[in-house]
Amino acid sequence: MSKRIKKQYQPIAFSIVLIIGVLIGNFINNPEDGNSKLQIHQSSKINTILRLIQRDYVDTINQAQLEESAVKSILKELDPHSTYIKKERLQTVNEDLEGSFGGIGVEFNIQQDSIVVVSPITDGPSERLGIKSGDRIVVVDEENVAGIGIENKGVIDRLRGEIGTKVSVGIKRKSVKELLEYRITRGKIPLYSLDVKLMLEDGIGYIKLNRFSGTTTDEFLDAVQSLLNSGMENLILDLRGNPGGYLGAAINISDAFLGSEEMIVFTEGRKRKRQEFHADKKALLTNCKVVVLVDEGSASASEIVAGALQDNDRATIVGRRTFGKGLVQEQIELYDGSAVRLTTQRYYTPTGRSIQKPYENGKEDDYFMEVYERLENGGEDSLAIADSLIFTTPKGKKVYGGGGITPDYYVALDTTLDSKKLNPFFSKNWIFDFCFDYADTHRESLTEKQLLERDIYTAFKLFINTINAEFVFDLNQNERNYLIKQLKANIGRNLWGNEVFYSILLQDDRFVDRAILVL
Secondary structure (H helix, E strand, O other), rough: HHHHHHOOOOHHHHHHHHHHHHHHHOOOOOOOOOOOOOOOOOEEEHHHHHHHHHHHOOOOOOOHHEEEHHHHHHHHHHOOOOOOEEEHHHHHHHHHHEEEEOOOOEEEEEOEEEEEEEEEEOOOOOHOOOOOOOOEEEEEEEEEOOOOOOOOOHHHHHHHHOOOOOOEEEEOOOOOOOOEEEEEEEEEEEEEEEEEEEOOOOOEEEEEEEOOOOHHHHHHHHHHHHHHHHOOOOOEEOOOOOOOOOOOHHHHHHHOOOOOOOEEEEEEEEEEEEEEEEEOOOOOOOOOOEEEEEEEOOOHHHHHHHHHHOOOOOEEEEEOOOOOOOOOEEEEEEEOOOEEEEEEEEEEOOOOOEOOOOOOOHHHHHHHHHHHHHOOOOOOOOOOOOHHHHHEEEOOOEEEOOOOOOOOOOOOOOOOOOHHHHHHHHHOOHHHHHHHHHHHOOOOOOOOOHHHHHOOHHHHHHHHHHHHHOOOOOOHHHHHHHHHHHHHHHHHHHHOHHOOOHOOOOOOOHHHHHHHHOO
């Protein structure tokens, strides 16, 4: 059934939109008599129909549910990024941007129907009490949480809470017979936006950011200073898969690279005057050559940084065209604790490019599926750039508008990897389960050098055969090498953290290899 036909069968959805009157005005005054006519005038059509539904509709309605459906429907008709956030989700959404939450300080995963500590967060409440990687949390506040089908939300609901409150946990540790009991005072747990900082070859530093949050600036500047102290001369800034976040964080990161008064970005909207943002601090990285890595998952604040550095001739952009989100949202909290994120402005790069890709109101699915269409084409772009969308940087380089940041050097998708053959290893959690078990078994004996030299592939095949004896490993050599790298990197992270994970994962990374050639 086509989308057009489906829409013909949604009269209730369109009726629901009218309920939005509850959010924009009070009901008009009218008699309660069912035979009385409502006072109808041009400015209150929505309120009038709301009143009609309340007074005359055949069934009882759940007004709160209809309000939420109405809000979502109306916002969907505006643009793809104006959204409604339920009260229950707002705290989590804000925590992601603010960069911290109240909790016990562990990274966890659910394995074999129990909560497994992947690693305690450095200097968090759990690490300070001696909780270790591989520990299994089986009791929380005297409630058994093992073997009950618990999901991530259930774990978060039990372990997160206000800073200073206490939670009791019972832990089963390998080789310890007794249940270990801990009384943990919840603390402020950071949500790091910087995945890793590394020194690569020939004085090249590498930093990967996963979001732009309230802590990103401090994390980034600390990492830069550490790399400079270690002899960094040039930098690769990896923004692949970074969906964005705070505009202020993007401005501060750009500021670290640009000279005084160079423009970073400007914003403008129908009800918002043009506002320009310029570099205003002494650039920390004035003498470093810079390459920024991007792909179709780089959006919003990532595009601000990439656009600012490209337009000011400050960095070379390597990768694939970015997502194309050039709309600025403001968050407005509503009376019931929920919130609306409303698009109020567009942002523009220093040369005047709007990075927002085209969209049609109400066609959100098509807008987001455009990225997958690119990937199905091997990452190749079908975007036709009109002459009016070609801009020139101060040094004469051509840069392109019309949707996303177009890289200076393109890196195609690796079409020798068949995602259909590789997906089962990820989607069925086989890689995670194997890597955790392997790390747990060899935690006290394995070294990083030994891990790199071991035949992990054979061990993984034996592991899969115990789960699914009929599974066939039909992988070409490149797919096998990719899988081996994933296995070793994930075992390394379970044992020694993100630095080892990325040092393995970045080997033979075509984006990084190209960036090194540029530098």
